[in-house]
Amino acid sequence: MSEKPQDIKAIPSGNSLWKEGMGRFMHNKLAIFGSVFLFILVLLCVLAPLIAPYSYETQNLSYGSEPPGSSHIMGTDPLGRDLFTRILYGGRVSFSVGLCATAVSVLVGVIWGSFAGWFGGKIDTIMMRMVDIAYAFPFTIFVIILMVFFERSMLLLFAAIGAVEWLTMARIVRAQVMSIKHQEFIDAARGLGLSTHRIIFRHILPNITGPVIIYSTLTIPAVMLLEAFLSFLGLGVQPPASSWGILIREGAETMEEYPWLLVFPGLALSLTLFSLNFIGDALRDALDPRSSRE
């Protein structure tokens, strides 16, 4: 078969993979719905000080434990605090924990994984061996120990959760780097005399962004879940600060009398997790053609 000149047009340009992926993403209705919901929720949380109908700590015992109604759309807690306001403020904490801890895990995981993958050999063996050992570590326990034994601060919470979640990221990045490293265009770049750090930054890192983005979107819900879990046990965010986990814990204590105190925070957390997971799945289907069949 002879190569005809018009064949050249068929060669995809650099952007087309992303463009095509985004096109596929836009076709996924659930992911679109999730993105819109998440955008609105995050916006409400960020703007909470401006738009919240009540102050978040003001107690008003004469309005204690009111069911959802016209003055308090999600009701009030036994201390008379407006639940909607508290959910918005709790969301600020939950979202920032989710983002920061994910950032920690991405940073550590990408650096660890790309080092191991790039250098290979003994360094790789030792580094990945450490990851393997860490996998055998009962991590929830580790986080619980950290949170019990040290002063509970947001910073420690980020560090603790980030430390749990980086392992998988490191494995993904390493595998990706290993496979790219042996492709011909890297040899070509070496042959052209490019410096190592230029190869890493110009060629390797751009090629691992896809999987990293996909896995990050799936890490955020996992992290938010872990934070809520810790707060539920009383080990996460400390009062008077509040997160959805704390609201759920408080709601569960009084659910017999005031079920809305459990339902609304639970709904906020679950819908957020739904949205993030849908977005993550859709991104994976859209950007990673190999896994799109799943």
Place this chain on the structure above:
Amino acid sequence: MILDVRNISTVFHLRRADIHAVKDVSFQLFKGETLGIVGESGSGKTVLCQSILGLLPKPPVKTSGHAYFDNTDLLDCDSKKLRQIRGNQISMIFQDPSSAFNPYLRLSEQLIEPLISHGYKSRKNALEKARIILSETKIPQPQKRMYQYPHEFSGGMLQRAMIGMALITNPRIVIADEPTTALDVTVQARILQLMKRLQNQYSLSIIFITHNLGIVAGFCDRVVVMYAGVVLETASTADLFNHTAHPYTKALIKSVPSIDNSKDSLYMIPGMPPDPAARLSGCPFEPRCRYRTDKCLKSENRLRETGKNHFTSCIRVLESELSL
């Protein structure tokens, strides 16, 4: 006549387009004969056989036409009836033995499945049958080998086992879909020999799908030549080679490398097979045919007799304008 295929058309309804993989194909298979179906990849020869056995997923695929086997229309009977025939009366041999066996199950288990699924009660007798059939296919130490897993066999050995598996129910027709393509040339010859011997022993009718004209010449009694989902020519093997009646067949024969013409460059049919999504009128080979005329575009592309039991669709040959 054991199988009478009439006017089969198969369409894949895909999101992008409808693909007409097989268009109005008819052929007959007689008792004890070997019928070759020849064509390039994408010519629809595999889809044709899958359609006959109802092996294609129903929603995207639509098959019309008839395939009479023992007065039963295979295309018009329920899936239960079809299952009783499949693997029992008509069985299949596939191209790549290493992927056609389930890697997680012992060979013995897979060999006896056609028996068990067609009402054979005794597992012990079935295993004994499996052992016998393996020894007939000349697999050494069948008693021991049959309890091994597929990855412990070579490709040739697995293909022998697959032939055994196809024959274990004593079927009347075997459809072999490029059974030697994935094998070494030396192994190929032995597998073909084996099939020939077992064919006589079991008085089988074989449909042999291949793109290799060399195999057709040595192995088949009659040949159906397919191109872009349609039949262009059917003839006995001798007639096909000696009195070729279609330019495409001629081109195929010419492109088989042989010692005589190896000094010249290898013959290549110009152009590419047509896009199966496009539905053309007239002779599908017209764009690539060196003998084409305007008439070819308007021809209705129907098989007509040009000699005894020799059919072609080439309008120019039929009107005796052209002799190849």
Place this chain on the structure above:
Amino acid sequence: MGKFILKRIFLETLPSLLVIITVTFFLIRLAPGGPFSSEKQISAEVLEQLNSHYGMDKPLFAQYFSYLLNICKGDFGPSFKYPGRTVTELISESFPVSLELGLYALIFAILTGILAGVVAALKPGSFMDYFTMSVSMAGICIPAFVLGPLLVLVFSLKFGWVNVSGWNTFSDRILPSITLGMMYVAYIARLTRGGMLETMVQDFIYTARSKGLSETAVIFKHALRGALLPVISFMGPAAAGMISGSFVVETIFSIPGLGRFFVTAAFNRDYTMILGTVIFYAIIIIIFNTLVDIIQTILNPRLRNY
């Protein structure tokens, strides 16, 4: 197989355990506070006595090595919080409860998850597919500490079908098992579906159909085996997690299992109890991972030539 297990123990299990013990030991010992710091009216004299009784007056490294030595003898030491009781006793009392709960949850998760995954994979893109996968997504997105209370709210408080909490009758086992298993149902269903979709397009499925096998036989005999391999590798850590007890589920339903003991121990800085539980958990995780490897070798004959 024996060689494989030995290699596993000496090259992977023991080093991992050592690292875990060391990290945990120094982490909790170097942190401020101690097991007796919460008891306020305690004189310096009594504190000194207590410390010397538990050997905490010796240098930290000496304590570390004597702890390691004791573990080798199978002695996890006395509990700090429950005077007169050993850690081994406490674990062996509470673990069977967690084990029982975990097994129910495991059975529930495996049966429901695999069934849902297979049903979804049979017609990808169909209503059943979307429905099953959305429900299983709910398992991931509605965490146990939301699902548990909600189930109690509906089935105990509203309908009064089962008790709110406790661990006495069989019906007490239902809600906790569902709560604990639900998350795993979701993951198993998703993995099964993925595996099935991948397997159903393999050539050997086609061969099986051409042999005249019924679709049920094709799915359960030929496809499921390969499709379950990813599920099984996920099941290692998952089963370990379920069986070693979930803190949340045991807390919500007041179940006297290991998870609740651990949280109490952590809050009370019960050093020996914390260390003992951590080691116990780690061993369970390792055992399950090894089991998974063995099961995979059984299911996948191609892995047997190591």
